[in-house]
Amino acid sequence: MHNDPLSLDAIAKHVDAKAADYCGLSDRIWAAPELAFEEHRAVAEQVAMLEREGFRIAKNVGGMATAFVAEWGSGGPVVGILGEFDALPDLAQESGVTAHKPTQAGTPGHGCGHNLLGAGSALAAVALKDALEAEGIAGTVRYYGCPAEESGSGKTFMARAGLFDDLDAAFCWHPHVINEVSTTSSLACIQAYFRFRGRAAHAAASPELGRSALDAVELMNVGVNYMREHMPSDARVHYAVTNTGGDAPNVVQAYAESLYLVRSPFLPDAERLFERVKKIAEGAALMTETSVSVQITDATSNVVPNKALQEAMYENMKRLGPPAYDEQDYAFAKDLQQAAITEEDILASVKPYDISLRSKVLHDGVLSMPTREEVMMGTTDVGDVSWIVPTVQCHTACFAVGTPFHTWQLVTQGNLPAAHKGMVLAAKAMAATAADCLRNPDLIARAKAELKERTGGRAYRCPIPDDVTPDDLRAKAA
């Protein structure tokens, strides 16, 4: 199509026109890192810029002071771009150096690149708005300001509040060491306390009067460890004993508790596995004549991949090509690799994708789409969005190959030109694919049909119980 206002070229121009402003936004968020649920400055900065662009802002959504939705336009398909902006504790670090130099010891830093994530997604939303506005095209563009990704499941609470229900497609990205459309699923996760209550007694004088809650915790762990043989090999169960019932061996422990994480590549399977863990806990209580109460404190759904949207995004990424790094970008990335990134880090970072990338300094290509779908052995709150609306994510190379996540090595690159280039590429890929949805209703229809098929037609059910609030998780994160 000639002069198509929603073509990749047209969208890329709109992104380029505002790229510098949003790189500036990313740098300001990088320089003032805030932890989960505390992202007040980052939110104020983003809201101010989006308001100036004519977006309508709904603040304080999903029961979180730092969650917001910015919306522009009316009618047409509704497309949403997801942003994150929380930092991690104890990762303060100077920019552009090859040694560990905290700016202020013990303070947070952007160890996962969420400064770029939020600003890049906002840039995509604004560029798409500019394209629609210039030609008077119908359509609704939203930017979702999603707090507390690192700890707190911000998107899961936003999903529970119904904020994604009327979306036609959702887009997001994560800063990375490679350029690709993400095709992986992730693990659904259920986290719960098992609290056992028994009866205290003098452990020598009258042990027959005691009922040990600590015994119950131990027997539950033994039971779960026997269950491992008979559960799917891609499921995971981990536990921590969070209360042993005290330090005195001569007192029968009247109270003890453990915290369990149950994960599986498909939420309904995680729920079934969780029911089995509960039965084991009840068995442990029965054996010890104690009682047990179970409290789910956090949960997220698995990511439901969407091939229809992935293929559309891949076409755009392929045409855009990798970021145009210059000599300085390569020189710093190489220095950093030599000074502070191990051979093991490099292998770990490229192995899931393409082992031949181990010789790269910065990823100067775009990975082709794998034929097999893999499960990423981790959990993300994007999963909950992907159960409600067809969702697609890309990764773009903002950091040197081998850079481990959640480290100072990543923080030090977070506001450099190479990171900006990766961010701008992601904004183009997301905005162009969202534009594809706006001009091609068939793409949305195919994506929705695929979602229905992959979830077996099961409607989204928030895995966090209604009585757990963001404040409960916030209290724990603090």
Ligand SMILES: [Zn+2]
């Ligand atoms: Zn992250």
